[in-house]
Amino acid sequence: xxxxxxxxxxxxxxxxxxxxxxxxxxxxxxxxxxxxxxxxxxxxxxxxxxxxxxxxxxxxxxxxxxxxxxxxxxxxxxxxxxxxxxxxxxxxxxxxxxxxxxxxxxxxxxxxxxxxxxxxxxxxxxxxxxxxxxxxxxxxxxxxxxxxxxxxxxxxxxxxxxxxxxxxxxxxxxxxxxxxxxxxxxxxxxxxxxxxxxxxxxxxxxxxxxxxxxxxxxxxxxxxxxxxxxxxxxxxxxxxxxxxxxxxxxxxxxxxxxxxxxxxxxxxxxxxxxxxxxxxxxxxxxxxxxxxxxxxxxxxxxxxxxxxxxxxxxxxxxxxxxxxxxxxxxxxxxxxxxxxxxxxxxxxxxxxxxxxxxxxxxxxxxxxxxxxxxxxxxxxxxxxxxxxxxxxxxxxxxxxxxxxxxxxxxxxxxxxxxxxxxxxxxxxxxxxxxxxxxxxxxxxxxxxxxxxxxxxxxxxxxxxxxxxxxxxxxxxxxxxxxxxxxxxxxxxxxxxxx
Amino acid sequence: xxxxxxxxxxxxxxxxxxxxxxxxxxxxxxxxxxxxxxxxxxxxxxxxxxxxxxxxxxxxxxxxxxxxxxxxxxxxxxxxxxxxxxxxxxxxxxxxxxxxxxxxxxxxxxxxxxxxxxxxxxxxxxxxxxxxxxxxxxxxxxxxxxxxxxxxxxxxxxxxxxxxxxxxxxxxxxxxxxxxxxxxxxxxxxxxxx
Ligand SMILES: [Zn+2]
Ligand SMILES: [Zn+2]
Ligand SMILES: [Zn+2]
Ligand SMILES: [Zn+2]
Ligand SMILES: [Zn+2]
Ligand SMILES: [Zn+2]
Ligand SMILES: [Zn+2]
Numbered sequence: 139x140x141x142x143x144x145x146x147x148x149x150x151x152x153x154x155x156x157x158x159x160x161x162x163x164x165x166x167x168x169x170x171x172x173x174x175x176x177x178x179x180x181x182x183x184x185x186x187x188x189x190x191x192x193x194x195x196x197x198x199x200x201x202x203x204x205x206x207x208x209x210x211x212x213x214x215x216x217x218x219x220x221x222x223x224x225x226x227x228x229x230x231x232x233x234x235x236x237x238x239x240x241x242x243x244x245x246x247x248x249x250x251x252x253x254x255x256x257x258x259x260x261x262x263x264x265x266x267x268x269x270x271x272x273x274x275x276x277x278x279x280x281x282x283x284x285x286x287x288x289x290x291x292x293x294x295x296x297x298x299x300x301x302x303x304x305x306x307x308x309x310x311x312x313x314x315x316x317x318x319x320x321x322x323x324x325x326x327x328x329x330x331x332x333x334x335x336x337x338x339x340x341x342x343x344x345x346x347x348x349x350x351x352x353x354x355x356x357x358x359x360x361x362x363x364x365x366x367x368x369x370x371x372x373x374x375x376x377x378x379x380x381x382x383x384x385x386x387x388x389x390x391x392x393x394x395x396x397x398x399x400x401x402x403x404x405x406x407x408x409x410x411x412x413x414x415x416x417x418x419x420x421x422x423x424x425x426x427x428x429x430x431x432x433x434x435x436x437x438x439x440x441x442x443x444x445x446x447x448x449x450x451x452x453x454x455x456x457x458x459x460x461x462x463x464x465x466x467x468x469x470x471x472x473x474x475x476x477x478x479x480x481x482x483x484x485x486x487x488x489x490x491x492x493x494x495x496x497x498x499x500x501x502x503x504x505x506x507x508x509x510x511x512x513x514x515x516x517x518x519x520x521x522x523x524x525x526x527x528x529x530x531x532x533x534x535x536x537x538x539x540x541x542x543x544x545x546x547x548x549x550x551x552x553x554x555x556x557x558x559x560x561x562x563x564x565x566x567x568x569x570x571x572x573x574x575x576x577x578x579x580x581x582x583x584x585x586x587x588x589x590x591x592x593x594x595x596x597x598x599x600x601x602x603x604x605x606x607x608x609x610x611x612x613x614x615x616x617x618x619x620x621x622x623x624x625x626x627x628x629x630x631x632x633x634x635x636x
Numbered sequence: 637x638x639x640x641x642x643x644x645x646x647x648x649x650x651x652x653x654x655x656x657x658x659x660x661x662x663x664x665x666x667x668x669x670x671x672x673x674x675x676x677x678x679x680x681x682x683x684x685x686x687x688x689x690x691x692x693x694x695x696x697x698x699x700x701x702x703x704x705x706x707x708x709x710x711x712x713x714x715x716x717x718x719x720x721x722x723x724x725x726x727x728x729x730x731x732x733x734x735x736x737x738x739x740x741x742x743x744x745x746x747x748x749x750x751x752x753x754x755x756x757x758x759x760x761x762x763x764x765x766x767x768x769x770x771x772x773x774x775x776x777x778x779x780x781x782x783x784x785x786x787x788x789x790x791x792x793x794x795x796x797x798x799x800x801x802x803x804x805x806x807x808x809x810x811x812x813x814x815x816x817x818x819x820x821x822x823x824x825x826x827x828x829x830x
Contacts, residue, residue, distance in 0.1 A: 265735075265736045266642070266700060266736065267642050268641070268642050268645045268646075269641065281736075290701060291701055291735060294698050294702070295701075298698060298701075298702065308734075309734055309735045309736055310734060310736045311728070311732075311734035311736045311737045311741075
């Protein structure tokens with residue numbers, strides 16, 4: 139708004155650490171070379187160790203691991219599947235346990251007789267249907283049943299019990315020997331494809347190095363070469379599925395959540411579930427102009443609000459005066475810091491109720507900001523979808539405009555989505571920062587503040603009517619905001635050392 | 637699956653030694669092998685001694701690959717059986733079921749459960765709590781329930797009592813059979829109630 143001029147190029151006079159760093163893990167859009175006006179796009183370095191594979195290509199991977207284990211252990215493949223599953227497909231851990239007490243391990247996992255078969259027990263009748271049947275099939279444990287009963291037993295397990303059918307044990311009540319692909323192949327070949335699908339599914343789910351793409355209906359599997367391939371320095375194992383365009387963290391399956399790590403995110407999500415009633419109440423009750431109390435509908439991405447009625451400018455997140463937030467006051471962008479002493483008596487003599495209220499206030503401070511950026515991210519995503527139309531309009535607005543000249547709009551929008559995501563999780567990170575790291579916390583909040591301020595500016599710019607769109611300004615702010623985003627992530631990745 | 641062939645054999649097998657085993661199972665209506673009525677005699681030396689406990693047995697479509705569904709219709713005070721609904725918490729009636737088990741083995745397992753409750757895996761939290769904290773009170777409550785709710789019905793006496801209220805023998809018998817020898821329910825029906 140009015141403060142645009144104050145923001146312009148202010149970054150070039152900032153401290154040294156806002157200069158471009160040529161960190162190799164960040165890459166720039168190669169198009170930037172051809173078109174000097176295009177803003178650089180933040181993109182995650184593809185880790186060579188992580189691949190997205192269609193489900194049918196995961197099968198050979200499972201097979202390869204099985205053959206590998208089978209050779210070392212000297213046991214049938216169908217027994218190896220069971221053991222590998224138990225050890226989350228970590229061959230080394232399995233081998234270590236196996237060679238310490240092979241028989242104990244085989245018995246515990248229901249594959250002892252698979253390796254040491256017993257002759258069939260040869261009873262005159264089938265213990266399931268009670269009929270006298272000639273043709274019977276025995277498991278390696280010696281328990282035999284008629285083929286019809288075997289078929290129905292396998293079919294029932296696969297159809298009624300679903301994925302867990304790969305853990306079915308011998309029909310004999312006192313026997314723990316596992317029913318494997320071998321029995322299904324012989325007795326219920328009609329159900330073998332389904333059984334194999336479940337086996338593959340259990341491979342992906344029990345394996346620490348694989349994860350189903352969380353995209354709705356997507357059948358691709360993220361596959362890491364090794365555990366270290368998943369250790370990236372921004373606390374996330376970033377995966378982009380080329381099949382359904384979903385981005386996720388391979389370690390936890392959630393949206394990429396840098397700078398927060400997976401355990402903190404899980405805690406946060408749990409907390410939000412528990413507190414959702416309170417938080418929703420607060421959110422629902424703060425949606426009116428702080429000055430004239432008329433109801434405000436937020437229908438755009440940026441958090442700089444102007445009341446339609448009284449023209450009061452304020453911040454959507456803290457509902458404070460916007461003038462307190464801008465650079466023109468000379469002060470910090472005052473929105474991201476939680477002040478412990480605000481509204482509470484300090485000291486250790488707090489009652490339990492006061493302590494609980496303070497903790498709730500603290501949570502709500504972070505939650506409101508988390509939520510506001512989440513909403514703004516959704517908006518930016520929606521806007522990104524509409525960008526193409528805007529680009530066409532912009533190009534048609536003048537004769538000598540090329541497509542590459544309007545691409546900056548898309549770049550800016552993509553950048554906004556990313557920034558909102560990082561800002562969102564930066565509040566989760568801040569919520570779990572230990573209080574003793576006061577200095578680091580201040581630095582972190584400073585980085586957060588810079589990113590937040592420029593994200594709001596870019597957001598505001600990108601929402602302007604096309605006629606008022608200043609390309610150079612948008613391109614510059616996109617580049618700057620990208621740099622601020624890298625700065626905060628790098629600060630955390632470097633262990634918050636100054 | 638020849639489930640009915642197996643069920644007929646199973647019922648014949650239970651009938652062979654029901655005097656000594658203390659468990660029994662019969663079809664509720666002849667010819668329908670999906671709805672059975674089981675009976676367990678309260679084991680000697682327990683608070684359930686002298687009681688006769690009836691169990692509703694439903695045979696699922698996938699039997700014997702899925703367990704029979706069982707629940708007590710006689711009220712019983714036991715940590716692993718709901719004092720309200722008669723629902724049973726027993727592993728072989730759930731995930732430990734195997735098609736090589738039978739209705740008889742399941743009933744025998746229930747009988748064993750009556751001898752040695754497992755309060756660590758309770759179905760009825762209130763009963764389990766009493767079992768663990770006040771064994772004396774538990775024993776007397778269980779005995780009281782056995783005496784109040786699990787007494788074998790002398791069928792002739794019951795019919796006579798209903799007849800004394802002014803109904804003929806045949807309809808009294810039919811009503812009592814229909815309501816599991818519950819006299820007040822039978823009378824209620826005969827009076828044109830539910
Ligand atoms: Zn059979
Ligand atoms: Zn067996
Ligand atoms: Zn996908
Ligand atoms: Zn994660
Ligand atoms: Zn207003
Ligand atoms: Zn705006
Ligand atoms: Zn604010």
